[in-house]
Amino acid sequence: MAKVCWPYFDPEYENLSSRINPPRVSVDNTSCEDCTLVKVDSMNKPGILLEVVQVLTDLDLTITKAYISSDGGWFMDVFHVLDHQGNKITDSKTIEYIEKVLGPKSQASAALNTWPSKRVGVHSLGDHTAIELIGRDRPGLLSEISAVLADLRFNVLAAEVWTHNRRIACVLYVNDDSTSRAVDDPSRLSAMEEQLNNVLRGCEEEDEKVARASFSVGSTHVDRRLHQMLFADKDYEGNKLVDSSSQGFKPEIKVERCEEKDYSVINVSCKDRAKLMFDIVCTLTDMQYVVFHANISSDGPCASQEYYIRHKDGCTLHSEAEKERVIKCLEAAIHRRVSEGLSLELCAKDRMGLLSEVTRILREHGLSVMRAGVTTVGEQAVNVFYVRDASGNPVDVKTIEALRQEIGHTMMINVKNKVHVGKSKESGPAGGSAGWAKTSFFFGNLLERFLA
Template identity: 70%
Template sequence: MARSYGPYFDPEYETLSIRINPPRVSVDNASCKDCTLVKVDSINKPGILLEVVQILSDLDLVITKAYISSDGGWFMDVFHVTDQHGNKVTDNNTIGHIEKALGPEGYTSGILKTRPGRKVGENSMGDYTTIELIGRDRPGLLSEISAVLANLHFNVAAAEVWTHNGRIACVLYINDNCSSLDEDEESRLCVMEEQLNNILRGREDDESGAHATFSVGSIHVDRRLHQMFFADRDYEGGCLEMEIEYPPNSKPDVRIESCVEKGYSVVSVSCKDRAKLMFDIVCTLTDMQYAVFHATISSDGPSASQEYFIRHMDGCTLESEAEKEKVVKCIEAAIRRRISEGFSFELCAKDRVGLLSEVTRVLRENGLSVTRAGVTTIGEKAKNFFYVRDASGNPVEMKTIERLREEIGQTMMLNVKKVPTSAKEPETGGLAKTSFFLGGLLEKFRT
């Protein structure tokens, strides 16, 4: 019997072009008096803009201006960045991370590639199990979810929770005191999945696509939340009765025009500036299979203006009105998912099973709804951050805040802040670093 042979591909070929023409990255603190310039020159490849913006966003850097050009097979970007206090980036560790991640080593070593994740029953990510939840939001839902985990003796080591258009999406990393998955833990995982699905579905007639699943691959948490909401079609606004009434000045203005002579569709976005705004927009365009060829980003005080010259991955522009309308709605949704108004609570306590359940129960009993939350664990310390409103979607009254101080402040550090109205003001110090801490947590899983 004759043998058949397929073509041989050298595994080194994938990075050959990068090794022949390695990317160049420079961090320049001399050219501008009020910001740091990050310049990236590289061979173009699909998704490269999102990778670069993701690196800068995960370091909590504020992009005040950017000039993007990736036509003709070469990628050239200039980013004007500051730290969250508006200062130049001078920390050597941060500069070193930028140069390593965006330079030749980052491309050839796989730093920018998706990391292998953990399937239930396997130990590829240490002793952490990743759970993704999506469903219809309601007051007290996060408290019910965390109570299920606490009752089954699972600890929430890290989490990110977003709500939008009456929907909730969560990514949670859980563990317990066991060093490996034994039969008892396997059984508890099955029970947990069943109970979480029941909570998310709510009524038996709720066919809203609610579900709890174990994540198979490794993920960038913020990007995964955008993907979950996009798949859930939250941009259609099917459950507006729970949607927060955002101030008029926070409503984004998204427009799409045609640049016929160059063969591009031009997406223009004007809205209130905030942290990670560019990441959210580029993430959405990338996941919708659009390539950005040129872009200009600038912020003027509290306002931001961003313009993207795009084509679909197949080279086509946006021709139909239906496609344009969908892109507008998806970008608007991506911008508003991270908008928070009202008060934020920052709590710090010794990490333990049931901590998140205890805190969210107190919030629920005081008539508060969580619009966004983050959980991080550093050593033996747990940091929880919550953006809250009352159950009707209105701002929290001061008497409620004082009552919370009395109930929670006795056992853990509690810091209450008014969400800043200016993009120049940093959000609560820890929450802005949630994704970076999660990235650090995932990095520990790999070692």
């Protein structure tokens, strides 16, 4: 057989374009009176839009407007952003971080390691074991999961828990209580996996194939990983949206065709909230769609987002079945992060079994956790729980007071009884509007009060 000779290919050639035309990032506080403009120009590459949006949302910045263009091999974005208090970005460390992580010498993974406000994610925690759980949700399940970990002497450093459509997805970061290091003993890991699987499956035989505990490898962003887990679990099928029409939460999603440029156009209109754009772009990316152009705007409490997309293979959305699937998946992505009802924000000195203790108390008071975020900052643990009663109804005042009496003497507790879906430009802490709501909990002020 004749020997086949291939021409030499310099591996550095792949990076030549980006080295000749490095990314340009500017943070502009002068062009607009009421917001900061973040402008990003660079060579186009797969996933770059999600990467930029992820950086901005991880800083708890609100994107009020955005103009996206990535056709023709060049990526040009303009984002209008505000901090979590509704002000321009004036903090020099935040500006420096944006320019560094998105700029020509960006080392995204290294930068995420050093950003102090980055809470939950494999980049921020160092020596730990990451656990992923997916299964059927039921009252008290988080309490059972945390009890298993406490019994096996695993300390929970951080966690994110989402529930949607009667399914639960968790990503937990744990270490050994005695060594404060990741657990590498196969027998202990096997015992943990077996017990967590038993808890997830409960008494339902049908859950044996759809409930599982596994150990995470790699460095996927935690919110994106939760979207991926629930998407793979097909939580969008039979999607039953929360009946919140009075608050305007039900999204209106349309899929149309742009004949002139051969794009599929997705229009999303819904209640504005924090991280809305991230959730939509994340879902489109994981469904293998490429965003070529986009216009994002929020008008008071409402958001309007328009995306011009094609599938990764260059095709548009032709069949009605594919269009319907995209609509259902985006509806699910929008609602996974929506949490109505009571928000409990707890701060206490970290100790072994703290999460198990707190979730046990919530269960004993008849409360179900709809969503949760757990963080450890130094020696302090900051936990946020969005809860309703076991029937899915709002929590009554007597239950709230009973919780205060039981745990108020050992930890700081902050109770909010509002709809947690994000914030609008017209309502915020400065204005004191009764409509103020938020998705992510900014633990800095609570932690400062606790340490004072």
